[in-house]
Amino acid sequence: MKAFFMQKNLKFILTKSIGLYINLLSYIMPDKALLMAYGYFSEPRDGRLLPDNLPEILQEATKETISHDHHYFQTYTWQGNENKILLIHGWESNAARWEKLIRLLIKSGSTIIAIDAPAHGLSSGKEFNIPTYAEFINVFSKIHQPKFIIGHSMGGVACAYYQHNYKQDHLEKMILLGSPSDFNILMQNYVNLLGLNSKVYQLIKTYIKQRYNVNTDEFTSQNFLKGATISGIIAHDIHDDVVAFSEAKKIASAWKNAQFIETQNLGHSMHDDKLNQKIYQFLFEA
Template sequence: MKKAFYFLLTKTIGFYINLMSFAFPEKATQLAHGYFSEPRKGKLTKDKLPKTLKGAHPETILHNEDTIQTYIWKGNETIVLLIHGWESNSSRWKKMLPYLKKSGSTIIAIDGPAQGLSSGKEFTVTKYAEFMDIVVKKYQPNYIIGHSLGGKASLYYQYKYQNPGIQKMVILGAPSDFNIILNNFVRLLSLNNKVAKALKNKYTVMLNHNLDLFTAKEFASKIDVKGFLAHDIDDIVVLFKEGKKIAGSWKNVQFMETKGLGHKLHDDELYNKVYVFLFENLTPTLSKGEGAESK
């Protein structure tokens, strides 16, 4: 029943946008862009924070018109920055946090644009990278861990800013090609060629980039940071071949293929390997079942 309703809803929205495109093409393009870039889930309120985030020290960064929410678990001078994905927020790290805390490191999570307690209506890779740059300048992390679209944003950040302070990166279940995401959206709503072409033109200008090259594969090929990349062969949200593309272009990366974890990639064995990758001289002490409850 839910699938039938969702199918009907998406096709109705697409039909309305297509119809509008003949009389008001600019409004139709903007409406389509809104559905493409505005998350429907992942926002938080201060009075109903998840338990995971209540245990952190919150810090809000104001930059121009942006409000960027961070959560800090204080530790030693080694700093790990966590970058969540689409329609999510910093609470998605609750399963991994126990492993990172065992290292004694300071852990900082950021709510992405239009997510969690951060401001904005649009969630884009470029805007997320801007948020990251502001946070990185303030806290100067050594390591970055990104999941899903947050993983792609992390690679784009390092590609654009070439930050020498970033020593290692962990990328989990990240998409590569922008055009695949956009084409899937066009098919989902059954948008006509006029709207599809207008969207591509809009994003070419907005991203100031050839869309065929706005890929995590391209970003990874231009960075020298040591990486750990994991992707599940059963991921139906971001297909496994996307992870293979990134792994094939990253000069210095360990690639872990998982099975049965899906897109969320919550797993004790995986987190142990991430721990070893980041903290080679330390030994993880958590065993299966000691981590926090999966989201």
């Protein structure tokens, strides 16, 4: 127990020390401070896969690597009929996180496809960002035209942004699991974690605006789904300690054509047989 608290305190001190260094750097070398701050914010430290040591569920799939705009992204397909379901994972994860749901969805006879996000799994890159992820989804969807799409956490944000920005007619239903709404809240959580000052916060916001033409004040799933006619599910656990339950309520207030499912004691991952059954029923029996 003592060792656990010592490790926790050491991690806290290290995190705050990095933040202090970036804060000091912002006054003398703002460009370098921005590079460090944005790097810590956008570069995942977990979720990578080794080609020779894939989880069993991914070994069972047909693998395809798709190249686009100096990037490549990995896809995994469990072949079935012409009805296609696309699975989009979140931050510091990979396509294997869907194993339980994949096992169930296969029973429908559908073709199931999962993608590794930028800088995750076997996909290329060091940086994760929503516009690039949504672009991956769009490139893939133009080829394969999935009927249903399911996103978890930041993958849900990518799904919401994709349907808002690209509006593909083939998409009939969308499911968001444990997904945040407001990008600024994600940024503020990061700023608070490192103890960054307002100067660094504004540097990051300005950089994102210039690079992606995105105003972070307006970059919300709530905005992306306002007036959306696609039917769907928003599922969120009241005990989610990663993404606040209130974020799901924001999305639900805008997306009138979605069912809201409140769960308990599933945490952020939302791996649950009962929830998966509700997803199955919504996709194939509703």
